[in-house]
Amino acid sequence: MIGEWIRNVPPLCFENARIVDAERGETRGTLRIARGRIDGMNVKPQRGDTRFDLRDALVLPGLMNAHDHLELNNFPRWKNRSCYTNAREWAMEGNARLDGDAEIVRARAVPLKERLFNSGLKNLLSGATTVAHHNPRHAPLREKHFPVRVVARYGWSHSLYLAPEFARAYRKTPRDAPYMIHLAEGTDADAQRELPQLDAAGALRDNTVLIHGVGLTQAQRARAIETRAALVWCPSSNFFLLNETARVRDFSDARLLAIGSDSRLTGERDLLDELRVARATHQISDDALLRAVTSDAARILRVRDVGRMERGMRADLVILPNTFRSAADALGKISRADLCAVIVNGQVRVADSEFEALMPNAARIRCDEREKILARDLAERYAQFTLREAGLELL
Ligand SMILES: [Zn+2]
Structure with missing residues (x-):
């Protein structure tokens, strides 16, 4: 399981997010992530936070x-x-x-x-x-x-x-x-x-x-x-x-x-x-x-700290384009290239290039004909191996 290798990363504040929880529905506002977990919703960014404008994109728990x-x-x-x-x-x-x-x-x-x-x-x-x-x-x-x-x-x-x-x-x-x-x-x-x-x-x-x-x-x-x-x-x-x-x-x-x-x-x-x-x-x-x-x-599956948008939960997240009416509406219509970003333990792991500021040293990839960025450690291991994922190419 992924460890907490991100202790020294400054807190991240997503602004103008549509925050989706399958139980509570959708709220608009700010999502703050610290030490790999959800630290708060609709809280004010603090000094030292990395701020990122999501422009009404949908943020939901990682699937x-x-x-x-x-x-x-x-x-x-x-x-x-x-x-x-x-x-x-x-x-x-x-x-x-x-x-x-x-x-x-x-x-x-x-x-x-x-x-x-x-x-x-x-x-x-x-x-x-x-x-x-x-x-x-x-x-x-x-x-x-x-x-x-x-x-x-x-x-x-x-x-x-x-x-x-x-x-x-x-x-x-x-x-x-x-x-x-x-x-x-x-x-x-x-x-x-x-x-x-x-x-x-x-x-x-x-x-x-x-x-x-x-x-x-x-x-x-x-x-x-x-x-x-x-x-x-x-x-x-x-x-x-x-x-x-x-x-x-x-x-x-x-x-x-x-x-x-x-x-x-x-x-x-x-x-x-x-x-x-x-x-x-x-x-x-x-x-x-x-x-x-x-x-x-x-x-x-008895995994208690994922699957909800609540303070203290793991910041394992998916960001979907702002063009959908709701997250539920998007599921069943979208493919992997359509995802804006996938976040694990508060770290962006694969994303559209607009997220580059949150992914230092990211590798450029092509995923089903769309250019994206992938976390450097993943790209390096992928490059070492011989097995290829159809549709995924390092640039
Ligand atoms: Zn089976």
């Missing part, structure tokens, strides 16, 4: 990507049939190809450290400043200069079919940490049998985070909500594999819905593209989508 597999984003989007009835069939076919498919062999040969770093960049570029990684917490994910915050306390199993010992994994997870598992990732009878199995094993509780949930029946959704288990919705991955997605309205109404991009093995490029797919299903309101990638996600 939370509630489901990714950070070692798999350099793999090709892959399937063997047009549609599956259960992700288990896809997983079995994929396993059989691990050593035989040249493209997959090449992707696996890239060192893990590079793959993880590029996945960090993938998320950062899309404004996802916190990511829930569904797999072991590899050492590079704990490094203080990893591009984004990775949820540190969690338990996990892959799925009932790949992890028959799931109940033990659940019991080993602290009660105040999320336990993540793929569940009902299918449209067949097998998918419908999974939730009762999880429940019978005592692993369906208020820290359980169900991923996908496409095959859940209405009664099963009600049972999950009764226990306060949450759902992570990954619609593009679902449509790609199953030609269908989860019904999420009741989880959203119960404030138990988060959204994940999944890896590019099955999902869209990043969380913003995922939000476009989510929005197009018209299942929940734009405001509910915003909550699902900020405040509700933070609560579900």
Whole structure:
């Protein structure tokens, strides 16, 4: 996780900001950041502060990507049939190809450290400043200069079919940490049998985070909500594999819905593209989508100091152009090149060139045909590695 390497940076005051909190709505004014955290809203700049006029741009909490597999984003989007009835069939076919498919062999040969770093960049570029990684917490994910915050306390199993010992994994997870598992990732009878199995094993509780949930029946959704288990919705991955997605309205109404991009093995490029797919299903309101990638996600993933615009919260922020009616209106319409700036721990990490005054020594990049600037330390590591992010170029 990103450390606090910014203690000596002077406080930063964003003026003329439209400050967006998914629970409270939008306010206009000043946002002061000090020591990597939100220090106050609508406070007067103090002597020594760096002042920056946002000209009515929208500032919201950095987005939370509630489901990714950070070692798999350099793999090709892959399937063997047009549609599956259960992700288990896809997983079995994929396993059989691990050593035989040249493209997959090449992707696996890239060192893990590079793959993880590029996945960090993938998320950062899309404004996802916190990511829930569904797999072991590899050492590079704990490094203080990893591009984004990775949820540190969690338990996990892959799925009932790949992890028959799931109940033990659940019991080993602290009660105040999320336990993540793929569940009902299918449209067949097998998918419908999974939730009762999880429940019978005592692993369906208020820290359980169900991923996908496409095959859940209405009664099963009600049972999950009764226990306060949450759902992570990954619609593009679902449509790609199953030609269908989860019904999420009741989880959203119960404030138990988060959204994940999944890896590019099955999902869209990043969380913003995922939000476009989510929005197009018209299942929940734009405001509910915003909550699902900020405040509700933070609560579900038990990351207590992100996801809200409040004093003391981490200054992990996304700045959106002033041309949108609201932040909720922008989500589902914007792509990563449209973001004005992404800030982690109070530090601008990638931005439009207007933010140059806040990014000494930034490197110039081209991101999807738009010129931007990237923090020097990230650009240097990107340059050292061989793995390339499509659409990202150092100038
Ligand atoms: Zn997963």
